[in-house]
Amino acid sequence: MKDDDNKILQEVTGSDYKYGFYTDIEMDQAPPGLTEDTIRFISAKKNEPEFMLEFRLKAFRHWQTLKEPEWAHVEYPSINYQDLIYYSAPRKKPKYDNIDEVDPELLETFEKLGIPLDEQKSLAGVAVDAVMDSVSVGSTFKKTLEEQGVIFCSFSEALQKHPELIKKHMGTVVPYTDNFFAALNSAVFSDGSFAYIPKGVKCPLELSTYFRINAANTGQFERTLIVAEEGSYVSYMEGCTAPIRDENQLHAAIVEIIAHKDAEVKYSTVQNWWPGDKEGKGGVYNFVTKRGICEGDNSKISWTQVETGSAVTWKYPSLILKGDNSTGEFYSVAVTNNKQQADTGTKMIHLGKNTRSTIISKGISAGQSNNSYRGLVKTSKKAENARNFSQCDSLLLGDQSGAHTFPYLDVGNRTSIVEHEATTSKISEDQLFYCLQRGIDMEGAIGLIVNGYAKEVLSKLPMEFAVEAQKLLSVSLEGSVG
Amino acid sequence: MNTTYSSLDKDRLTDLFQKERKSITGQATPLVNQIRQHALSRFKKNGFPTKQLENWRFTDLTPLLNTEFVFDFSNQSRSMDVGKIFTCDVYDLDTFSITLLNGWFVYQSAPLTKLGNGTIIGSLAKAMEVYPELVDQYFGKAAKTDQYEFAALNTAFVQDGLFIYVPDGVELEKPIQLINIVNADHPVFLQPRHLIIAGKGSKVTLAHCDHSLTHNVSFTNTLAEIFVEENAVVDHYKIQNKGKNSTLITNTFIQQKKSSTVYSNMITLNGGFTKNILDVSLPEPNCRSEHFGLYLVDSNQHVDNQVYIDHIAPDNYSNQLFKGILDDEARAVFSGKVMVRRHAQHTVAHQNNKNILLTDDAKANTQPHLEIYADDVKCSHGATVGQLDPEAMFYLRSRGLCERTARQLMMIAFAGEVVQKISIQALQERIQHLVEKRLKGELSICDQCMLHCNSKEPTAFNIDMSKI
Numbered sequence: 024m025k026d027d028d029n030k031i032l033q034e035v036t037g038s039d040y041k042y043g044f045y046t047d048i049e050m051d052q053a054p055p056g057l058t059e060d061t062i063r064f065i066s067a068k069k070n071e072p073e074f075m076l077e078f079r080l081k082a083f084r085h086w087q088t089l090k091e092p093e094w095a096h097v098e099y100p101s102i103n104y105q106d107l108i109y110y111s112a113p114r115k116k117p118k119y120d121n122i123d124e125v126d127p128e129l130l131e132t133f134e135k136l137g138i139p140l141d142e143q144k145s146l147a148g149v150a151v152d153a154v155m156d157s158v159s160v161g162s163t164f165k166k167t168l169e170e171q172g173v174i175f176c177s178f179s180e181a182l183q184k185h186p187e188l189i190k191k192h193m194g195t196v197v198p199y200t201d202n203f204f205a206a207l208n209s210a211v212f213s214d215g216s217f218a219y220i221p222k223g224v225k226c227p228l229e230l231s232t233y234f235r236i237n238a239a240n241t242g243q244f245e246r247t248l249i250v251a252e253e254g255s256y257v258s259y260m261e262g263c264t265a266p267i268r269d270e271n272q273l274h275a276a277i278v279e280i281i282a283h284k285d286a287e288v289k290y291s292t293v294q295n296w297w298p299g300d301k302e303g304k305g306g307v308y309n310f311v312t313k314r315g316i317c318e319g320d321n322s323k324i325s326w327t328q329v330e331t332g333s334a335v336t337w338k339y340p341s342l343i344l345k346g347d348n349s350t351g352e353f354y355s356v357a358v359t360n361n362k363q364q365a366d367t368g369t370k371m372i373h374l375g376k377n378t379r380s381t382i383i384s385k386g387i388s389a390g391q392s393n394n395s396y397r398g399l400v401k402t403s404k405k406a407e408n409a410r411n412f413s414q415c416d417s418l419l420l421g422d423q424s425g426a427h428t429f430p431y432l433d434v435g436n437r438t439s440i441v442e443h444e445a446t447t448s449k450i451s452e453d454q455l456f457y458c459l460q461r462g463i464d465m466e467g468a469i470g471l472i473v474n475g476y477a478k479e480v481l482s483k484l485p486m487e488f489a490v491e492a493q494k495l496l497s498v499s500l501e502g503s504v505g
Numbered sequence: 506m507n508t509t510y511s512s513l514d515k516d517r518l519t520d521l522f523q524k525e526r527k528s529i530t531g532q533a534t535p536l537v538n539q540i541r542q543h544a545l546s547r548f549k550k551n552g553f554p555t556k557q558l559e560n561w562r563f564t565d566l567t568p569l570l571n572t573e574f575v576f577d578f579s580n581q582s583r584s585m586d587v588g589k590i591f592t593c594d595v596y597d598l599d600t601f602s603i604t605l606l607n608g609w610f611v612y613q614s615a616p617l618t619k620l621g622n623g624t625i626i627g628s629l630a631k632a633m634e635v636y637p638e639l640v641d642q643y644f645g646k647a648a649k650t651d652q653y654e655f656a657a658l659n660t661a662f663v664q665d666g667l668f669i670y671v672p673d674g675v676e677l678e679k680p681i682q683l684i685n686i687v688n689a690d691h692p693v694f695l696q697p698r699h700l701i702i703a704g705k706g707s708k709v710t711l712a713h714c715d716h717s718l719t720h721n722v723s724f725t726n727t728l729a730e731i732f733v734e735e736n737a738v739v740d741h742y743k744i745q746n747k748g749k750n751s752t753l754i755t756n757t758f759i760q761q762k763k764s765s766t767v768y769s770n771m772i773t774l775n776g777g778f779t780k781n782i783l784d785v786s787l788p789e790p791n792c793r794s795e796h797f798g799l800y801l802v803d804s805n806q807h808v809d810n811q812v813y814i815d816h817i818a819p820d821n822y823s824n825q826l827f828k829g830i831l832d833d834e835a836r837a838v839f840s841g842k843v844m845v846r847r848h849a850q851h852t853v854a855h856q857n858n859k860n861i862l863l864t865d866d867a868k869a870n871t872q873p874h875l876e877i878y879a880d881d882v883k884c885s886h887g888a889t890v891g892q893l894d895p896e897a898m899f900y901l902r903s904r905g906l907c908e909r910t911a912r913q914l915m916m917i918a919f920a921g922e923v924v925q926k927i928s929i930q931a932l933q934e935r936i937q938h939l940v941e942k943r944l945k946g947e948l949s950i951c952d953q954c955m956l957h958c959n960s961k962e963p964t965a966f967n968i969d970m971s972k973i
Contacts, residue, residue: 094559096876404865419880422850428875432888437862440891447877447884 053110059083062210065110069179069213072186082199082209089203095366096395096427099308099335102273109211109244167227173257174219175230178246181217188219192250196279196316196343204275204310204337208244212277215246220255220286229485231260245276251286253319258289260488272297274333276311284319284346291484293492295332301390303362306334313340317349317375325352326369327483329492334363339397341370344378344406351380354480356492359392359424368398368429373409373439382413385477388424395427402439409439417447418476420469513570513694515552519545521576522661528578529662532630534637537663540645544660547650554654563838563870564809569752569778572722574694577607578664599931600682600712601626607687608695608725609665623672626681629700632668639670643702647730647758653782656756659696659728666698666727669711673704673734680710680740680929685727687751692722699729703737703765710740712932715755715776717748728756733765735789740928741769744936747776749804756782763789770927772936773800773808774943780809787849790820797825799923801943803832812841812856816849819879825856828923830916830944831867838870843884845877852879856886861893861919893919916944 053064062083066076091101168175174185182189199209220226251257261278274296282288299306309332315324326340342351353369371380380400388394394417402409417426428445450472458468474481474493484492522529522545530538553570554561603626604611610628617627617635625636633640650657667683685697703709717723733739739759747753753776759767771781785794800808814823829837839858860869873886893915901911920940927933 417877419877419882422847422880424880425876425878427877428873428886430873430886430888432869432871432890434860434862434869434890436865437867437892438865440889442887442889442891443873444887445875445885447875447882449880449882 052108055108056105057083057107057109057211061109065211065213068110069182071179071182074186074190075182078194078199079210082206083211085200086203086206086210089206091203095337095397096393096429097335097337097364097366099364102308104207107273110213171224171227172221173224173226174217176217178212178215178217178248181248185217185219188250189217189248192248192279192281193246194279196281196314197277197312201312205277205312208246208275208277208312212244212246215248215276216261217247218249218257218259220249220251220257222252223254224252225255226257229258229260243272243274243276245274247276247278249278249280249288249290251280251282251288251322253283254285255283256287258485259291260485261290261292272307274307274309274311276313278311278313278315278340280315280324282315282317282319282322282324282349285321286319287323287325288315289325289327289485290315290340291327291488293329293331293484293488294336297334298332298361298363299334301361303334306363307332309333309336309338311338313338314343314370315341315351316343317346317351317378319349320346320375321348322346323350323352325350325354325483327352327354327480328356328367329481329484330355330357330365330367333365336363336365336367338367339370341372341399342380343372343374344380344409345374346378347375348377348379349375350378352483353380353382353384354483355384356387356477356480357385357394357396358387359389359394361390361392363390363392365393366395366397368396368415370399371401371411372399373402373406373411376405376407376409378406378409380409380411382411382415383479384413384415385480386415386417386426387420387473387477388417388426389420391421391423393425393427395429396445397429397431399431399433400441400443401431401433402435402441404435406436407438409436409441411439411441413441413443413445415443415445416476417445418473419447419449420473512572513553513574515549518658518661519549525576525578529664532633533663534633534641534644536641537633537644540650541661541663544645544650544657548654548657548661551654551657553658560811560840563836564780564807569724572692572724574724575689575691576694578662600680602682602684603627603667604684604686605666605697607689607693608685608697610667617668622675624675624677625668625670627668628665629663629668629698630665632670632700636670639702640668640700643730643732644700645730647732647760647784647786648728648756649758649784653756653784655726655754655782656728656758659698659726659756662696663698663728664696666700667729668699669701669709671703671707671709671737674706675704676708677710680712680932682712682714685713685715685725687717687723687725687747689721689723693724695723695725695727697725697727699727701729701731701739703731703733703739705734705762706736707734708738710742710929712742712744712929714744715747715753717751720748720750722750722752723748724752724754726754726756729758731757731759731767733759733761733767735763736765737762738766739768741767742927742929742932743769743771743781745771745773745776745779746939747779749775749777749806751776752778754780754782757784759783759785759794761785761787761789761792761794764791766793767795768926768928769796770923771796771798771810772923773798773802774939776802776806776808778807780811783810783812785812785814785823786817787815787821787823788817790818792818792821794821794823795825795926796823796827797923797926798827798829799920799940800827800829800837801920801940802829802835802837805834805836807836807838809838810840811838814841814843814854816843816845816852816854819848819850819852821849821852823852823854825858826923826926827858828860828919829869830861830863830919831869832863834864834866834868836868836870839888840872840874841886842874842876843886845875845879845882845884847878849879850881852882852884854882854884856884858888859919860888860890861916862890863892913941913944917941920944 062079199206296307357365359365384396386394396415400411426447430443432441616631619625648656650660841856843854845852856873858871869890871888873888924937
């Protein structure tokens, strides 16, 4: 019985990364290395306004004074930042009006991923802004959005068309001084997405962007900025898969979300970068700074993430609850397998009165992986009646894996209530027995239990995404779990 | 000889050690001196912990070290009638009472007593002289001087403290009570060191009380190594009731052998600055290790409990429950860590920290961490920071209790969960009484010290009920 379990666990956890392929599209690259010249090159290449170049240079000068952080519970060979290529873009910068004009090879890539870019019209209400190696190549459903006044485009396009909005909001949530990787991103970011929802508008579509890292040896430095004006609502989705590459690729993105009075932003992400092979060779380093601010009263931001990929993940989507009565939510499923390492969690910083936050984190570690939850809940002196509930569970599959929980609770006033609870266990024998006894085979039973375990979070994903997320869970943990 | 420094740092202390080397090392065994040398070099390298360190993030020592401390390394272990300066007021508590005055052993008849059943209780300095093999066998084996700066410092300067050896199979009927008194008219820096060995199948209850008799500034860095052999049972109570100007760092290292049991209970009623470091290793299976803590702090007191439980072998059980009530501008820090190593299958580990804040100026920082590398385990942790449950308050009010009484009742019940774990009946009653008085705002430190309180400076700890 025990041996069978182990065998099935191994089968279940031993399957290969299915999305490993490499698209041969000609690239326009910056020479490797990072100097002020590289930054000027990127900025010039993208024809950016002057303030942007200044921002980049300031960030770069600050970055030079910083040291790479070492406190996370992860280990990886040190990165030589001078070896990386900081800019790479498809050479023929396409401007498509119609999806049929998109490079067929690219479409094929998306097809392999199961991204229904060419079936957009039949797929209900998803506008896709596909980002391939940093430059946005296709946007759809622009019209529907434009009618409502919603701006949803690539970051560089926004810089050209709406520089005042970028200037006003960029760096207000994640300043370039925030941390090592935020400074690096601020200096060299290539592209990303920008979404602006005007006052009172309920965005009619779920905004969706797919990121991919493609060229070898390029860091991908994405920058996303979402601004929700008073009383607006938007659901934003971001998903990513990366092809197999031997050398580690660095991904240091920044996501900034600003929710004004009565606005609501729902941010969902599925991350499935190449995790490296079973020996831990290759794989993406995912060092991301994501932060939202509930600027106005009664605003709400919710993060939902499914993390299955990357060799090393270092990611803490955070929320600053500044407006009174604002609400923050964080739902996360993090799966690590083989030699993956994940140090992920959230920060909830309560500044306003009657602010509420919920954290539900589910970690699943298999193989020889290490999965850590690291979270901070802080209530300031003025955050009267702040309320937080955190639940962080870990499930261990296999005796070589590690599951760690590092919560930090800093409470600074008497009316707030902060609660944290966590459990760590392996799959319950009783549950397995129950399933087996009902005629479900071992593999199916493990699948059922793992899925049930993650359900609380998966159910928070938008419909279209939930399907992909379940697929990813399957890829990460199976043969047939899922 | 007295030496003073205006502020302390690693260089000054190393310098001091070199100057006083002769009196410090004089009575110790060669092995102890060897361990001391290693610890000194560690301290020389690391110095005092700073706020940059994870476990000291909220606890800043710098202002505390900026005092003109007086060091005295001459042997002051002496005969003295302790009753003259201090009487333990836990009535009906029948104990072997042992006293340390300013870090030195104070005895009534002899520095080292051997009881009929083979138990040895007495001064560590004396034990190094009389039972060097026994001391060498255990000394320094549990204290992790490489990881803990204060353990290194204590080990470097070790001179005297308590020594207890309970032979195999002996069950002590009476608890051993260690009273650590600080009584000096100048700021003192003290580093008592205790070595406690509970032989196979033995049973020991230890009550460790820290008191200060004057309002002077003092800095105590005490270290206890507790070795619990197979099937032994150790109950360890720590009661801290010190003055506002005192700094107390306690380092407790516990090593548990097969099928042993340890209950520890840390109760901090008063104190200026208190940091309790507890480090438990479980290298053998079937152990039970339970640790409780209660802190009731107010004014600008600071209490920091740091617990590390290392599950090395399989089939062990550990449990932590730390609760605190914080008033005024008090600050409480809890950093607990449960480490479950790869082979520690079937580990059951629980960790819980609950805090009640009574004012907006009080602060609680809690970090209950789990680090787990084995898969067949049951681990849970929880932490809450909040106020008294309004529904429970409503229930009590609807039964006709006034708000004040209802609040007190609930706070007493909150603390009760920890107090009830005390197995010495007399001590439990006394602590319950103290907690109740403390929560009603009636407890002052002067209740505890019978004499020597010339300054009638009121140190009453009033909880302003209107704020709750």
